Amino acid sequence: MNHLRTLCILGFAALMAACSQNKPASPNAYVLNGTANGIAEGTEVFLVKGRGDIDTAYVKDGKYSFEGVADSVRMAIVRIKEPRYGVQLFLEPGTITLDYPSTDAVGTKLNDVLAEWSKAVEATADQDSMTQITLDYYHKFQNSQVGEFLFQYLAQLLDYETFKAEMETAPANIRNGSYFMQALKQKEIASHSGEGNMFIEIKGPKVNCPKHHEHSLSKIIAKGKPVLVDFTASWCGPCKNELKTYLIPYYEQYKDKVNFVSIDVWDENMDDMLAVAEDLGITWDIIFNQKEAAEAYGVQGVPTILLIDASGKIVARDIRGEKIEEAIKATL
Secondary structure: OOOOOOOOOOOHHHHHHHHOOOOOOOOOEEEEEEEOOOOOOOOEEEEEEEOOEEEEEEOEOOEEEEEEEOOOOEEEEEEEOOOOEEEEEEEOOEEEEEEOOOOOOEOOHHHHHHHHHHHHHHOOOOHHHHHHHHHHHHHHHOOOHHHHHHHHHHHHHOOHHHHHHHHHHOOHHHHOOHHHHHHHHHHHHHHOOOOOOEOOOOEEEEOOOOOOOEEEHHHHHOOOOOEEEEEEOOOOHHHHHHHHHHHHHHHHHHOOOOEEEEEEOOOOOOHHHHHHHHHHOOOOEEEEOOOHHHHHOOOOOOOEEEEEOOOOEEEEEOOOOHHHHHHHHHHO
16 A cells, blocks of 8 residues: 555564564664464564554564664554554554454553554444543543544544534544644535435446446435435445345335445456446446535445435435444335
8 A cells, every 4th residue: 555665674583583572772762573373484574663664573483673763753553464464553652462353452641542442342242332432531631642643533533513513623633634724624515415414416327338328316215116326336345234134125125115226436447346346246327427415415435335215215324233223214
């Protein structure tokens, strides 16, 4: 994803030094000690510190290590390509420990808070509880780097009005941050395509049609049934999981009463989505609309799923999993 600048470790002695378990040598130094039990010897481990700023270590005797100086605290990602493994953590002074396959780094102040929040969220399956836990941790640590990190999650979890209110009282680095200002703008747009609003037209070529004829959401709504709209992308893992686990089974169950349509967004072309459709056995219509549809509906991430009733009114938005069937049943 980022342009790599690999920090090569040459020679046996250097490799051993890189993979030994160390302690920081100066007040601003950090050492990241990782265990990688079960991962092959010599496997590359990447520490992604920013665009084009990536260090590399190698697994030796089930361990690896990174060292550096944290003049300022920043987020980083530890990544292993095979097996696929990635963990976000704070690079801050001290000794940081990360034990595979855990996704929680510990040992320093901010990382310990992040791990505590992560465990609290994982302990509940209820989205409202997850949101409240994240909000509570944000309020407690909003003036630290943890607060800014958690607010990125809240940008996905909170509705427009709640997020707007939080933005108004947030510290300046959050309130004036370009990412959060853009998130607020997208949420405002999404609020106009939320429950109770009429649908917004979507047009584009039909992906799963040999000649890719022009298709539209209005044509599907005109058939007189509720319409489940799935914003998706070919490269999106969670989208494929949602399709396999929920959407395809629900389609088989309700296809006589509800029409389904997928909107392929943020793909370069239709071919990749067509391959996904063929692989998963998707038979409902797929409309290719690279950008405009996502912007019109304020889509911040995929999958985004909404339900429109037979009159064209949006009756449910941002539904996932079993919530999809609940919305369908409530509409029929």
